[in-house]
């Protein structure tokens with residue numbers, strides 16, 4: 001019953017619906033008392049030769065009226081109690097979804113997608129069952145069981161009643177014991193379901209890699225292993241489930257046997273009429289469902305409790321990063337100052353950003369470069385407030401970014417990530433994702449700036465072409481440019497391109513950068529890139545190494561240095577000349593295949 005306590009907040013808020021439902025259930029249990037009585041009276045009338053048409057008509061009318069009442073009350077409880085159960089599922093689903101939206105990258109790193117999906121499906125169904133089937137079985141076992149026993153006591157014989165219900169405590173004890181086992185094994189079974197869900201999700205998203213490495217058989221075997229785990233876990237749950245029904249049949253059998261023995265004795269000795277004994281036996285028949293209900297109740301409660309604690313645990317996980325939502329509104333423009341002394345990821349000791357400072361005015365462009373893993377994206381994550389627990393300060397227009405309203409702050413950043421995500425909707429809607437009321441002109445302008453307009457008008461339905469899972473597949477470069485258009489449309493104060501030009505060719509990159517340059521007075525730009533040509537026009541370039549600035553300055557100055565930037569620049573120049581000449585001569589030589597050993601190691605960032 002602990003789960004009822006845990007869900008009390010819901011029952012309390014829905015007391016009207018449950019009140020009406022329970023009242024209707026109570027009325028149904030009262031109507032159940034009538035037929036056995038009428039049957040008993042009919043039998044007595046037959047035995048005493050007193051049955052005539054008028055008696056029969058009265059009894060049949062009462063039965064019909066009872067049936068009509070039962071129909072109406074059944075309808076009322078059913079709509080109310082099931083309706084409330086669906087409402088709980090809806091509330092819990094909304095809560096969970098809202099929680100997912102609030103959570104940070106760390107949460108999604110810690111919790112696997114398949115597991116989260118299992119929480120949002122299977123676990124919520126088990127909780128919904130508590131609010132529906134759980135309440136029904138509780139009411140039925142208490143009300144129908146209670147009223148039947150009272151009717152047996154009042155209308156038939158109290159001694160016979162005590163004998164008949166003698167085996168019931170056994171049912172309670174066994175149900176409780178089995179319930180505990182159900183709780184434990186159901187929790188384990190849900191975990192295996194989560195693992196299987198996760199495997200499906202991972203295999204679907206990684207299908208390309210699986211196929212390209214010819215790993216289908218291995219993946220199938222891994223999946224089969226997960227299925228076997230689920231199978232074993234649910235077989236265990238089912239084994240415990242299966243103990244209920246024979247147990248109840250056994251207990252009802254004992255009741256019948258005891259009743260026939262004592263009831264037969266009473267009829268022979270005329271303590272009871274035959275009609276009364278038949279009524280009593282019918283009442284025992286009426287007790288069968290409440291007894292099943294008790295078993296089912298423990299089962300539903302324990303499954304629900306296991307699922308509720310899983311969901312509750314998830315809901316209590318706090319976002320580690322967003323420490324506070326500020327109150328300030330974003331000013332029209334301002335200077336961005338990034339001054340972080342130390343930053344480590346949660347649960348990690350290694351410092352990923354170390355004594356890093358830069359300033360960026362509106363209209364200026366800063367480039368972040370450096371070998372892979374140097375900390376470029378980590379800087380962006382802090383700017384995007386994915387993590388707030390750093391030592392130092394990031395400010396905009398003189399105020400810490402933590403003081404701004406989070407939504408306001410984030411919408412003032414046009415962020416184009418490394419991994420693009422396009423929704424299953426039209427090109428038009430994908431571009432205006434961050435500005436739902438944008439006009440066609442605004443969308444087209446952003447698309448032109450991002451160099452994707454010409455591609456879009458070539459699509460079968462132009463801007464109305466569906467993209468994503470159900471629509472056209474876009475090339476990596478097209479996806480990147482669409483994401484850039486999406487970011488530009490919101491008229492950002494800060495535009496961040498996080499390696500967002502890696503999939504476009506040098507010519508397209510040049511067009512986009514030239515377009516951005518024309519607009520750059522409107523926003524501050526941060527470009528993270530491995531390709532140095534993307535940042536060569538930056539007002540300042542930071543060369544990162546192990547989270548700190550190894551070199552900084554303008555392109556010309558950095559090229560003259562004997563550092564990583566200058567070596568990388570030479571390397572990339574050779575590469576681009578080679579690919580240009582290879583395209584011209586249509587040679588089979590790939591650029592890297594003709595590089596010297598030294599150049600190849602440079603290309604790897606060493």
Ligand SMILES: Nc1ncnc2c1ncn2[C@@H]1O[C@H](COP(=O)(O)OP(=O)(O)OP(=O)(O)O)[C@@H](O)[C@H]1O
Pocket residue numbers: 105109345346348352370371372373374375376377378379
């Ligand atoms: N969420 C995270 N949790 C823990 N460590 C992380 C996380 N994200 C990145 N790191 C680590 O921080 C270091 C810096 O990573 P970051 O992504 O900032 O590098 P980067 O310069 O952007 O690399 P790349 O050019 O390959 O994208 C890496 O060693 C990486 O493993």
